[in-house]
Structures are given as C-alpha cells and as structure tokens.
Amino acid sequence: MAPGTASAAPVNPSDGEIAQAQTAQDAAAAEVGAISAQLASAQSGVATAQQESAIALDSYQQKQEEYETARAAADTAAAAATQATADLGVAQVQLSDFARTSYMEGSTFSGAASLLDASSPGELIERAALLEAAGADHSDVLDEVTVLQQQATAADAAAQTALADADALQAEAADSLAAAQAAETSARAQAAALAQQQVTLDAQLQAAQQVLLGLEGAREAAEAYAQQQAADAAAEAAAQTQAQQQAAAAAAAANRPSTPAASAPSSSRPTTAAPAPAPAPSRPVTPAPAPVAGPANASASTTAINAAMRYLGTPYSWGGGGSRGPGYGISPDTGVYGFDCSGLTQYAYAQAGISIPRNSQSQYNALPKVSRANLQPGDLVFWGTNGSASRIYHVAIYIGNNKVVQAPQSGDVVKVSSIWNYDYAGAARPSA
Known part of the structure; x- marks a missing residue:
C-alpha cells in the first residue's frame, strides 16, 4: 500500500473479550478432562460388571445341572415308590385270596381239604406242616413287600426334598444372574451416555478454541496494521520533508544571479508498497485428552x-x-x-x-x-x-x-x- 493510502483498519478485540474467550476455553477443557475421567471409570465399571455377570452365569449353569440331577433322582425314586406300592397291592390281594379260600374250605390254610384223605397219621401231620409253611410264605412276602414299599416311600420323600432344595438354589442363582445382568446393562448405559456427553463437550471445546484463536488472530492483525500505518506515516513525513528541502534549495539557487548552476538532478523516490498485514499464525487445536498336567494327548x-x-x-x-x-x-x-x-x-x-x-x-x-x-x-x-x-x-x-x-x-x-x-x-x- 502506498504511503498515505487509506484502508479499513481491522477491529482490535479488547483485552476483556480475549480474557473471556480464554476463560471459556479453559472451562471447556476442564469439562472435557472431567468427562474423560468419568468415562474411563465407567468403562472400568463395565469390565467389572461383565466379569461379575460371567461368574453369575457360571453359578447359574452349575445350579441348573444340579437341579437336573436332582430331578432325575426324584423321578427314579418316585417310580420306585409307585412300583413298590403296586407290588404291595398284589401281595395284599394274594394274601386276601389265600385267607378267603382257607375260610371257605373251613381251614386257616388253602387246600386244607387235602388233610381229610390222608392215609395215615404221619401223612396227616406232613400235609398240615406243608400248609402251615404255605401260609407263612404268604405272610413273609407281604411283610417284605411292605418294608420295600416303606423304604421306597422314604426315598421318594428324600428325593423330593433334595429336588426342592435344588430348585431353591437354582432360583437364587437365577436372581443373582438377573441382578448381575441388570448391573451390566446399567453400567453399559452409563458409559454410553458419558461417551455421548464427551462428544458434545469435545465439540464445545473446539468451538471455544476457535473463538479464542479468532480473537487472538484479530488482535495480531490489528497490531500489525497499526505498526504498518505508523511506518507509512513516518515514510510520508520524511518524503514531505525531503521535498520541502529540495524546493527550498531550488528557490535559493534561482535567486543567485548570473551564476549558472548545474541543476540538481531531480530525485524520485520509488513508491514502496506497504507490506500486507502478516496473516495470523494458525494455532493447532489441542485434542481432547484420551480416556484415561501329564503330557497332552x-x-x-x-x-x-x-x-x-x-x-x-x-x-x-x-x-x-x-x-x-x-x-x-x-x-x-x-x-x-x-x-x-x-x-x-x-x-x-x-x-x-x-x-x-x-x-x-x-x-x-x-x-x-x-x-x-x-x-x-x-x-x-x-x-x-x-x-x-x-x-x-x-x-x-x-x-x-x-x-x-x-x-x-x-x-x-x-x-x-x-x-x-x-x-x-x-x-x-x-x-x-
């Protein structure tokens, strides 16, 4: 720009405006730092919740296996008790038939009529002993079946108790698993929300940084403009002084009679174009901090x-x-x-x-x-x-x-x- 040429002066922001922008950037940077720390903590919480969920799932699966084992044992015991009850019923029917036959034939034992045609006292005694043994056998079978039925019933009751206990443990493990899953879901949601919040705060920080950089650039441009204006004014004043001196010298020479004088060569001062204002140096945007046994077969x-x-x-x-x-x-x-x-x-x-x-x-x-x-x-x-x-x-x-x-x-x-x-x-x- 030639001396004396006017141009629009760039706006120079005030110290207060720059200080306000600096404060806004510092506040935004502090928020980003805080949310980054919270996000790192939340992500650690997610990892811990995932571990607890995996452990709870292991426990649930183990209790499920124990329940299935108890269920199978209970079914077996129940079937044995049912069979024992059926065997007892058969034995009772057989004993009842034996008693009925004995009564109808006038004897305590089935086949007592055979005693009537015994050929001798010895044969009579032998047949009576055989009938007595037959009656005793019926009674012993009934007693044995009764014992087995009682044992089967007791085993069934024990199996049902074990099944109930296993069922309770399975339910407890299921509750623990559900709680662990809920905790993991909550931790994931919290981390996701913080991550989204961090994105927002990062954008706000970048905006604040751009505002500050813009004001600082305007300040530098205004200062450079003022310096250039002062230099231009000084150059123009010097040129005017030189011109005045040259004019005075020429006038003095003209007033000296008959003394020819070599005219002083006119000097022309090349016009120096004023340098353009230096561009404001760009400042890189500071990124937000990153979230902190025997041999085998x-x-x-x-x-x-x-x-x-x-x-x-x-x-x-x-x-x-x-x-x-x-x-x-x-x-x-x-x-x-x-x-x-x-x-x-x-x-x-x-x-x-x-x-x-x-x-x-x-x-x-x-x-x-x-x-x-x-x-x-x-x-x-x-x-x-x-x-x-x-x-x-x-x-x-x-x-x-x-x-x-x-x-x-x-x-x-x-x-x-x-x-x-x-x-x-x-x-x-x-x-x-």
Whole structure:
C-alpha cells in the first residue's frame, strides 16, 4: 500500500473479550478432562460388571445341572415308590385270596381239604406242616413287600426334598444372574451416555478454541496494521520533508544571479508498497485428552482345536452353545445363535470324545492343572477377577505361539487372539 493510502483498519478485540474467550476455553477443557475421567471409570465399571455377570452365569449353569440331577433322582425314586406300592397291592390281594379260600374250605390254610384223605397219621401231620409253611410264605412276602414299599416311600420323600432344595438354589442363582445382568446393562448405559456427553463437550471445546484463536488472530492483525500505518506515516513525513528541502534549495539557487548552476538532478523516490498485514499464525487445536498336567494327548488336542477353529466368526452368545454345538443364549443374547466361552470349549472337547463341565469355573476345578511355562496346544486358559482361581469368568483354548481361540464377549465373534496377562488365573489340560 502506498504511503498515505487509506484502508479499513481491522477491529482490535479488547483485552476483556480475549480474557473471556480464554476463560471459556479453559472451562471447556476442564469439562472435557472431567468427562474423560468419568468415562474411563465407567468403562472400568463395565469390565467389572461383565466379569461379575460371567461368574453369575457360571453359578447359574452349575445350579441348573444340579437341579437336573436332582430331578432325575426324584423321578427314579418316585417310580420306585409307585412300583413298590403296586407290588404291595398284589401281595395284599394274594394274601386276601389265600385267607378267603382257607375260610371257605373251613381251614386257616388253602387246600386244607387235602388233610381229610390222608392215609395215615404221619401223612396227616406232613400235609398240615406243608400248609402251615404255605401260609407263612404268604405272610413273609407281604411283610417284605411292605418294608420295600416303606423304604421306597422314604426315598421318594428324600428325593423330593433334595429336588426342592435344588430348585431353591437354582432360583437364587437365577436372581443373582438377573441382578448381575441388570448391573451390566446399567453400567453399559452409563458409559454410553458419558461417551455421548464427551462428544458434545469435545465439540464445545473446539468451538471455544476457535473463538479464542479468532480473537487472538484479530488482535495480531490489528497490531500489525497499526505498526504498518505508523511506518507509512513516518515514510510520508520524511518524503514531505525531503521535498520541502529540495524546493527550498531550488528557490535559493534561482535567486543567485548570473551564476549558472548545474541543476540538481531531480530525485524520485520509488513508491514502496506497504507490506500486507502478516496473516495470523494458525494455532493447532489441542485434542481432547484420551480416556484415561501329564503330557497332552496330541490327537485329542488337535481335534478340539480344529473343532473350535471351524466356528471362527460365529457370534458370541451369552449362555449359548454346549457339547452339541452352537445355540441361542440368554439375555442380552436371547436372539443370538452361537457360543459363549465355556460353551465353545465344551463343544470342542466333546468332538474329541472328552466330556468336560459346561461352565468355566467348573472346568477349571475339574481338570488337571498345568503351569503357564508348560502350556501346550489344546490346554484351556482361564482368567479370574484379580487373577483369582475361585472367581473364574473366562476360558479359551491355547493353540500355540502365545495365542488362543476364544468366544470373547457379547457383540464379538469366535476368533484367535493373543494371550493377555491381566487377570490370568491359570491353565488346565482336558487331554491329560
């Protein structure tokens, strides 16, 4: 811009406006930091709730198995009691028929008429003894059947009591499972809400940062403009002074008579274009902080691994699957057809002809243990709360090279993963 050329001066924000924008940005950054900490805590709560749900599911499945066993025992006992009652009825009918026949023939014993044609006193005595024994046999059979019927009835009553106890335990486990599921659902909802809130606060922080950067840029532009204006004014004043001096010198020379003087060469000062205001330096937007046992049977192990690997990509289904294959789970996976972690391991070893329990805690308790240093393909690897072997919540099949095939969690699929150290509780060998 040439000296003296006018231009619109950029607006210079006040110190108060900049301070207000800085305060708004700091407040937004503090909110983002706080929500990030809350979200990290909520996500940790979700992980804990998932572990508790897995443990509750294990307990429920174990109680369900105990209930089914008690149910089968009760059915057997009830059938035995029913049969004993029927046998008692038959024996009673037979004894009644014997008594009726004896009475109608005038004797206490059936066939007493045969005594009348005895050929000698000895034969009479012998026939009487035989009839007496026959009567006693009927009475002994009745007594024996009565005892058996009483024993069967007692066994039936005991089985029914055991069934009632198992039913109560199953109901208690179901209540615990429902509570754990509700807690997990609540934790997930809280984490989701906080995550959405974080998105909103991140946007607010970025907006506040842009406002502050805009005001700071305007301040810098205004200051640069003022400096340029001052420089232009100084240059114009200097030019005017020089012009005046040159004019005075020329006038003085003109007033000196007959003394020719070489005219001073006119000097022209090139017009210097005023530099454009320096662009406000762009400041990068600060991102929101990130949320803080004997040798294995190689054939059986290979069969189990291959069986599990065939289902890679199959959805995880909480409570789903078992020795017969995938199946529908329970809430929140009632409509999902697949496997949970222990359902997959039970199925895999069932294909190798090895029967293991359905839930992960029972699998760990029932199988021969193996150290981590001695892991072999086919071994089952377990995780428990804080690494506790009494709080198992997850199981996977070791396939070698520090990797496992597993059904991880709801929303995921059967896949191969690296072993992680967090909560590692131990390993066991179904093929030992």
